[in-house]
Amino acid sequence: MVERQRADARRNYERILAVAEEEVAAKGADASLEQIARVAGVGSATVRRHFPTRRALLEAVSQQRIEALCARARELADRKSNNRAGEGRKALLEWLGEVVAYCVTARGLAAALSYDEGHDPLGGNSCAAALIEAGEPLLRSAAREGAVAPRTTVEDLITLAVGLALATEHHPEPTARAEALLALTVAGISPERG
Amino acid sequence: MVERQRADARRNYERILAVAEEEVAAKGADASLEQIARVAGVGSATVRRHFPTRRALLEAVSQQRIEALCARARELADRKSNNRAGEGRKALLEWLGEVVAYCVTARGLAAALSYDEGHDPLGGNSCAAALIEAGEPLLRSAAREGAVAPRTTVEDLITLAVGLALATEHHPEPTARAEALLALTVAGISPERG
């Protein structure tokens, strides 16, 4: 769908995306689209053509990080070759920690990963979909060890990560706060004692 | 601080608050302050005098629900008179469930309870402070039973509740989703097996 694009359109797309990355990094998910257009030297209507919704822009801006997290998931899934007990759990939790850290650090990412009520038949957004797919093997390994409840989904984990990022956004030390809360969530506020 | 107020100022305050409740219920935390002023029949500058920040308005709008949750906490804390084992845990979790349900249902409440980076010496906002104080006895009872980790704070629980509400805001069935995720959080994603 990027094929056969006119050179100037392509150029504009790249420029807008580059500016958007800076603006979102500076101002967060609410960065001004108008400002982005201004700095990129295009009309706001042009921004809108390339990115019809704010969310589309945020997803594009976040794409590299999401790909990095997907790659990391695959890496961790492969690495557990030695099959020691508890290795699957460890890998899953390490990945989840990185997802949370990214969501807290990379402004706009949590918003891009938030559930989108768009009428997408699968009920998810394409952006989170890749991450969910990449995390699946990690979750399954951990579940096979009995380390996570059988009905847990990767989407649950992502939603929790997004929630932690959003809730700690205005704290003085968001990363530390989010990590502490993740630890609490992993261990359970009050797990059944068997 | 509400004493010796001129009658018209008092009337305006009440009107603005009443309108704000409707608008926030309809549009959420991002409701238009201008629109609220219009419906209330006052200038936007008047709204600003009574509620200097959006947050102040959201806190005022949420006050009744917060008081209800505080009352509920006291009620649950008193009720566990029969001191049966696990009673403290049960009370805490029931309350936490209600906090989450309120945050999901009552638009603007999650925003009002979010951490405020204002230079408030205690590091919290006055709105959440009441809720934290009210929840303290419940948490302590549960902790005394060994049902929650000793270093857990009520603020942790509130922040988690806010996070769940924010993360599920755009889901088709926010309440069900938030409840499911709360259950997962209470049980733990992957508790240590002792």
Add this chain to the structure above:
DNA sequence: ACCTGAACACCGTTCAAGT
């Protein structure tokens, strides 16, 4: 096919002028 520029309706902030 793609872009621009302008018009539109909206927003929150600020302040001088009123009573």
Add this chain to the structure above:
DNA sequence: ACCTGAACACCGTTCAAGT
């Protein structure tokens, strides 16, 4: 002491006119 009205700078959306 409190309010109003207006001015300001900003926002996102839309569309007719350009190349």
